[in-house]
Amino acid sequence: MGHLITLATCSLNQWALDFQGNLERIIASIAIAKQRGATLRVGPELEIPGYGCLDHFLEGDTVLHSWEVLAKILASEVTMDIVCDIGMPVMHKNVIYNCRIIVHNKQILLIRPKMWLANDGNYRELRFFTPWSKQQQWEDHFLPRIIQAVTMQTKVPFGDAVVSTIDTCIGVELCEELFTPASPHILMGLDGVEIFTNSSGSHHELRKLRTRMELIKEATLKLGGIYLYANQQGCDGDRLYYDGCAMIAANGRIIAQGSQFSLNDVEVVTATIDIEDVRSHRAKSSRSMQAAAAARYHRIEVPFALSGGKFETVKDEDMVGFGNQVFDVRLHTPEEEIALGPACWLWDYLRRSRTQGFFIPLSGGIDSCATAVIVYSMCRQVAEAAARADKQVIADARRITGEPEDSSYIPSDPREFAHRIFHTCYMGTENSSVETRRRAKQLADAIGSYHTDLNMDTVVTAVRNLFAFVTGAKPQFRAHGGSAAENLALQNIQARLRMVLAYMFAQLLPWVRGKVGGLLVLGSANVDESLRGYLTKYDCSSADINPIGSISKTDLKRFIAYARDAFDLPILSSFLEAVPTAELEPITETYVQADEADMGVTYDELSVFGRLRKVDKCGPYSTFTKLVHEWGSFLSPLEIAEKVKHFFFEYARNRHKMTTLTPAYHAESYSPDDNRFDMRPFLYPSHFPWQFKKIDDIAAVLPDRSHKGPSADKAKKE
Template sequence: MGHLITLATSLNQWALDFQGNYERIIQSIAIAKEHGATLRVGPELEIPGYGCYDHFLEGDTILHSWEVLAKILASDHTMGIVCDIGMPVVHKNVIYNCRVIVHDRQILLIRPKMWLANDGNYREMRYFTPWMKHRQWEDHFLPRIIQTVTKQIKVPFGDCVISTVDTCIGVELCEELFTPASPHISMGLDGVEIFTNSSGSHHELRKLYTRVELIKEATLKLGGVYLYANQQGCDGDRLYYDGCAMIAMNGHIIAQGSQFSLNDVEVVTATIDIEDVRSHRTSRSRGLQAARSEVFHRIEVPFALSSGKFGDTDGTMTLGIQAKLSGARFHTPEEEIALGPACWLWDYLRRSRTQGYFVPLSGGIDSCATAVIVYSMCRLVAEAARKGDKQVIADARRMVGEPEDSVYIPLDPHEFCNKIFHTCYMGTENSSAETRKRAKALSEAIGSYHVDLNMDTLVTSVRDLFAFVTGMRPQFRAHGGSGAENLALQNIQARLRMLLAYLFAQLLPWVRGRQGALLVLGSANVDESLRGYLTKYDCSSADINPIGGISKTDLKKFIAYARDAFEIPILNDFLSAIPTAELEPISETYVQADEADMGMTYDELSVFGRFRKVEKCGPYGMFTKLVHEWGSFLSPVQIAEKVKHFFFEYARNRHKMTTLTPSYHAESYSPDDNRFDLRPFLYPSRFPWQFKKIDEVAAVLPDRSNPAVDKTKTD
């Protein structure tokens, strides 16, 4: 019986950071070898970074990727270990997303991706072409910089497998695991025992379970070892890649890395017995299918992954068995919100080389959630610092203005939060004492540097200017003004807050005797963006937004979680407060409320969003689905009015999505116009054809919401 030491790695790569990416790859290989591993797998396109987008079309990106690979091959790092490394490769003038399998300064195989991710957040077919010659290979003539190192003129390029002295390795790339006819099935039937999967899979709330189940299923009925490596961190865009490198065997997860981490390099190892795979594959039906399977070309390498000595392990076998017994680890959605956007914010802050964040605190739950996520980031930084993470400590010192050789270590999240996080309450005569008090109490609880101001003189100056120019002075509706006047006066306040936010973000470090500037954080949630319930270029316009892809419903659950997990009792007051923009005068008979203004609840917006995007429903399709879901408590006519109202407001506000602040992607129904939700922004907002059909059908459908209606008379 031979024991194999295998591993998967998660790297926090950065698009176009060739030097940094090279260093992290080398570090991961070194750690793998320290653990006695003989097979190392990295994430997808790890040399240039996954999120290069149109830079993949540039010759420079291809050239620098080869240069990095040449540097890796020229070193001793690939000696005694098989490494699976990702980069783009041009073959016969066609760009492919490839894995380059190397060993002992030699390239064994270049394996191009066959099924590309090309929906949702992914546009791989914009840059790459899928390899369509399944089970076929060709000669690829190497560039001279590689020939000089490897002394090879050409190497196999195509759909092949690697045959070592003791086993057989097959390559699968990210999307290929998710396709109905995954390559691991045919490879496994042809005798491949170890599968590698290099991925660039992003975080989305509640998504990890699907990925884990697919990986387990890949080896449950087939048998085999599955090594899954995923990018981890923000590589320069809206996505956070959530790592969670895994090793599975025969349908069980035996090793699992972190899903959210501030580590730049994380290596996951496990020791397995390849005989367990062979015993798992003894069923007759599997044997019959394997006997008639098509053959893959095998690239032979005179190297054994196992030592050949029974019991020769580094102790990780026991860890693997424990993981198998306990099963895969999953975070709750509330924990995902606390960790994912926090890690994303940290990467963005350190890589932009700015000095901190600024948030206008309104006293409402959205800006509260944004602030608590920043505090969660500070908690993660303090935890990493206590563990001695040199990179985190160095980044933290630079942010707070300490020299590299300083003794400063960010051990206290409150103290670190005070240095890098700035908040401000921007009140007007329409603001309440309660929201002002909540904002201040929250800032004290998390430690942010807080300022409080009234901007009435600024708002009055703008109104006076307009009156001077036009001779007309707009009034709020409560004072007899029209709807246009009322809306304009609300928008003045909202847009002036954006100006003040950027002013304070630019100058608060100066006020505190420091250099640099702050990044402004937005705090519009996914539901408000979908409905368009925000002012264009108001304080929702910012540099980045950690909650822009999270629903109001999930944000409330997160705040309830953070209240207990972070020990912040003041969050109770935010949970019980009625959401309000506080842009209109408060009177004894009127207090502005978000859901009343929108004409729909946040829970309803979540349903509308899911049907519109995930279920791909137009107005009529949404109506027919909701008749079944809501028909027990709403009449068809009521449902029709709700659907029509949503689509009208969504359509007339869609233009706001073209300027939406770049947001952390966390929700499958995100309306982000720039990457994820490709739809027009000028609509026939009254949808005359669609709405007419809805009304015609609603008029004849039975009303199931009224128990008194005779439901037998429905035809």
């Protein structure tokens, strides 16, 4: 061990346009990094204004306030004796760029603009920023006067360059650039860059972290080098939850990792490495031949060494990245991700919206059950943070519960805290069952929510009678001889009245309990029901936010099975065993309403259709051709054709519901959310005459491999 360098990366819970709060968190992270002996610190993407400013990036105010925050950072002593990589928007020659500002000792060394922008799925960076297209080129950027007054610099380098210290070389890579086929770190590494920083605003999706981690490891496996990954953390004011998990990799191995889900506003990850390990890893003939021919980057020289400049030793607890030491990478299961991610998102939304808690209509079904358990998981995380004496969490909990700032209240018991901030209500009708009412009550008791129970038949009857009085016609359920139109309208009356009652209770329950303020109404429509349109527009799926709106029914069931044991909630077994039902039609001796029967497809099938439609970008015909291969062993081509046509017809005629979908936590790559993520029409030719005819023509001539057609019967006889 010779040239030891302590490096720091971080996850910050930044908030769009919260310049004061963002400044405080940035300064806190730099101070922690310096306290641990780090000489290089990297932060998340666009950390000064917050990543989620969206169209506010087009406002001159956002750029101005970002410079003002940077001026405060530079004017302080915090950047002395440490190189800091800080993110903000910069207007260069009247063009707005997403930039990293590299600073040291109150000086700006380099402004590095992002070259490859994220512009699909949840991201629209090209709407706000322009990519820097002059690879390995730089030019002068003239600084605003507020910065000149602090740094005494008139202009600084702007572009695709690297920073050269006395003992090593640092290159910058921004978020999406890691995911591109020809990532900048390749050419930088061949030109001698040994330390790479990556500042990201990467959101959480179920099972996504492994992909991100593999890309970070691969970045230095063949190339060699140290890779510092920083990420935004928390709810930035939108549907996304940025899941942190700052990491440091060395020569293809993860050597330090932060938490993926945390209530901490500032989390710093450090590692002490020996830069000589990079040089020995790169001592390969083929790599050297490519490096010798590599194009040159302009180097910004800084008279500062990241290492101590002499032979050093390090404490055993700080020895990460050396030799063959093994670091245990932590990856959560999808069930744990559901328990933690949406819960952290809810906590941010609750504390930043300045409301006093949550309200949910608890139906006794698995969807509202899962939503309630996620809130309970949030309460558990709050209690765990309070047990660690997290001052910010305790202060937020006191404010939310109406306790004075100087009180001694500590939210140490999750059930007690849930009773203060979580409100559930069973809204029954004559079509509701004893079983669902009992399950709702038992779940509320188990998690500690403030529970109410009501029958809303009088309200439903009043609306039904009003319609009869005005029109002279009284609608009846199908079970009582009514038409399909009557039957659907009577179901929707119940569903929509639940939404009206939910908002009334959410506004007044704190008043009933002697508190002030209001509650956030939680929705509980899952991603599969939204995809199929199996919900009533403006019913109790309409809410303020929805923590499960992008989670499949299949994953929700697995989560409930996990939570039953992990949270010691045996009542959850009864939810897993129950048949999903809306309970909006009368129960008779021959009929009990069931969700999958109503939809005409199973929840597992909906997940398959969703992934083919969105992730694999398949239309009706492509979906059919793929499923013929995947389902052909147990369904005939004609049966598959009918399922495909049924799904696309129902999806198309219900697509308009997605325009009013409650803002939901984004957790799944096939979410049908109409807002920015799934940009499709909401008025379709729902019978798809051209596409469906092609499916029918092909299905009619394909052989039946399902072992239940005529050819299969003939084979059995032979």
